[in-house]
Amino acid sequence: MKYKETNDHSFLFGENYFIYKHREDQDALHLYLKSHPHSCTCPNCGVESRKLQSTYERILQDTPIHCKQTILHIRAYKYRCLNPNCERKVFMEELPFAKPSQVRTTALTSLILAVSMFLSNEGASKVLDQIGIKVSNDTIQRIYNRIEFIDNPDVEAVGIDDVAIRKGHHYATAIYDLEDHHLIALLEGRDSETLKVWLKGHNKIKLVTRDRATAYASAINEILPECVQVADRFHILQNLLDKLKDIFKNELPTEIFIKDGVILDEAPSKVEKKPSVAKLNQLHYDNTPPVNPDGTELIFDNKKRKLNSKQYIDHAEGRKKNKN
Incomplete structure (x- = not known):
């Protein structure tokens, strides 16, 4: 099989951008990008334009490559708006991988x-x-x-759960949209009063998934009595596990004895294991020095402590001082 080198980098930054140069120094990797001329939409009026006005450069920090800081030097275009009634005559090209005025890519x-x-x-x-x-x-x-939670007063299905801002001290109530599971509100505390205030401004809600907190249930019943309340899968499984634990505590004995794969009706008698006297008598220890395979004595290098060294003398004097 023949392999052909490719210069296609569209999978990195999109088909409208290509890398024309790169430079690596001790601290960072620099990638130089250029934009292909293409149609862009005016952010004011929404009219598409392909008329180029000039170019501009943006420098962004991107996700690192091989654990090295990666800097993008992007040469993009400014376009002239073709709508004569638009207040903005020139607009800058919006990059798909970075918001305006950002110094980092969205991925980073x-x-x-x-x-x-x-x-x-x-x-x-x-x-x-x-x-x-x-x-x-x-x-x-x-x-x-800068993170904003965009609330939707017309939402019809939400999930409600408590979250720990600081576990054991500070809690909040998280409300998310069941349609795409994004967070739409973060309420202070986890009591029913703050939830009631929020529910009054969202009277179109028809379905709520929640945890087992009675405060949430009472708030929903009071403000939206016709709303369907559903326990989410996590808390249903938690309820099931708690119930199984109670069953096991009541039905199973505190101790179970198993021998050879069989459950015994009563505790087995304890058997004290004693060493074999015959094997002990076979063992014989003396001061006979070990020998090599050729029959010569095996000499060990016995390194004795030098009690007259400065280290041992200092330790001995220190022990005497501490004793006194």
Whole structure:
């Protein structure tokens, strides 16, 4: 089979972008991207345009390659809007892998959030640095601060569950859309009062999956009495396991004795094992030195302690001081 080298990088950044150069130094890998001329939509009026105005450059940090910081140098286009009534005459090309004004790609931001979700900001910053991502703990916090939960007052099916902000101390109520499972609200606390206030603004809800908390059930019954409440699979399985544990505690004895694969009706008698006297009598120990296969005596290098060395003298004096 003959192999042919390919220069197609469309699977990395899309068919409209190609890599024309790369450079590697001690600290980072630099990839230089160019945009193909293609039609773009004006963000103001939505009219498509292929009329090029000029080019502009963006520098983004991308997900690392071989644990090395990867920097993208992108040469993209500015387009002229073809709508004479549009206030924006020139608009910049939007990149599919990075939002406007971002200094990181969307994939890198997602990776940072995925790692920092299970660590502190400082810990996540140090771990990410080891795999080639340069981001400070303050930057991670700013990424979290920009996250918005888009509420939908017309949602008809939601899931409700409590989440621990700080386990044992601070809890919240998470509400997510059952259609695509994205979070639409995060309420303070896990009592019924905050949930009631939220439910009053979402009277189109017909189905709720929830945990076993009675506070959530009472709030839903009071505000949306016709709403169908369903226990989610996790809590149904949890209920089943709890019930099985109770059955096992009541039905099974505290101790079960098994011998040769058979369950015994009563505890077996204890048998004290004693060593074989005959085998002990066969053993004989003396001071006969060991010998080599050729019959010569096996000499061991016996390294004795040098009690007159400075180390042992210092230890002895220290023990005397501590005793006094």
